[in-house]
Amino acid sequence: xxxxxxxxxxxxxxxxxxxxxxxSLISGETMRPVQGQxxxxxxxxxTDEATxxxxxxxxxxxxxxxxxxxxxxCFYPDSLISHASVAMNLYxxxxxxxxWNCYFRSSGLIVTTDPSFGGCAY
Numbered sequence: 001x002x003x004x005x006x007x008x009x010x011x012x013x014x015x016x017x018x019x020x021x022x023x024s025l026i027s028g029e030t031m032r033p034v035q036g037q038x039x040x041x042x043x044x045x046x047t048d049e050a051t052x053x054x055x056x057x058x059x060x061x062x063x064x065x066x067x068x069x070x071x072x073x074c075f076y077p078d079s080l081i082s083h084a085s086v087a088m089n090l091y092x093x094x095x096x097x098x099x100w101n102c103y104f105r106s107s108g109l110i111v112t113t114d115p116s117f118g119g120c121a122y
Contacts, residue, residue, distance in 0.1 A: 001097065010052065012102065022051045023050075026053050026088070035062065037112055038112070038114070039097055039110050039111065039112055040089050040092070040093075040110070040111050040112075040113075040114065040115055040122050041085075041088045041089045041091070041092035041097075041101070041102035041108050041109070041110055041111075042085040042089060042108070042109050042111055042115055043055065043081050043084045043088060043095075043104075043107060043108065043109070044108070044109045045079070045081070047084075047107040049080055051104075051105065051107050052080045052081055052084040052107075053084070053087055054105075055104045055107060055108075056080070056083055056084040056087045056088075058091075058104075059084075059087035059090060059091040061085050062094075062103055063085070063087070063090045063091050063094050064090070065087050065090060067086065067090075067099045067120065068083050068086055073118070073119040073120045073121070074086045074119075074120035085115065086120065086122070088102065088104055088108055089115075089122050092108070092110075108116050
C-alpha cells in the first residue's frame, strides 16, 4: 500500500513538473539572466539590411557612436551588422539594460556572452 502511494506521489510530481515546464515554454517569457550577470544587445543574424540601417541610425541618434567612426576601436569589421550591433548595445547599455531597450522591432537579441573583440569593448 505504501509503495502504491509513493508511486502515485511520484507520478503527481512528474506531471506537475512537466506542466510547469510546458507553461514556461508557451508563456512567451524570455529567460532572465542571473542577478549580476552582464548582458549585451546585438543584432539578430537574420536581420535584413534595411532594418540594420534603421537600427544603426536610430541608436546613433540617441547615443554617441563615435567608436564606430573610421579609426575608432569598433570600426572593424566594417560591416552593417557589426556596426548596428555596437550601436544597439550602446543604446541598450545607456538605457538600463531592459529587454525593451533591445527590442528594435524584434531584431535585437540579448546575449550573456561578451561580444567584444580586439579593442572594441561592448
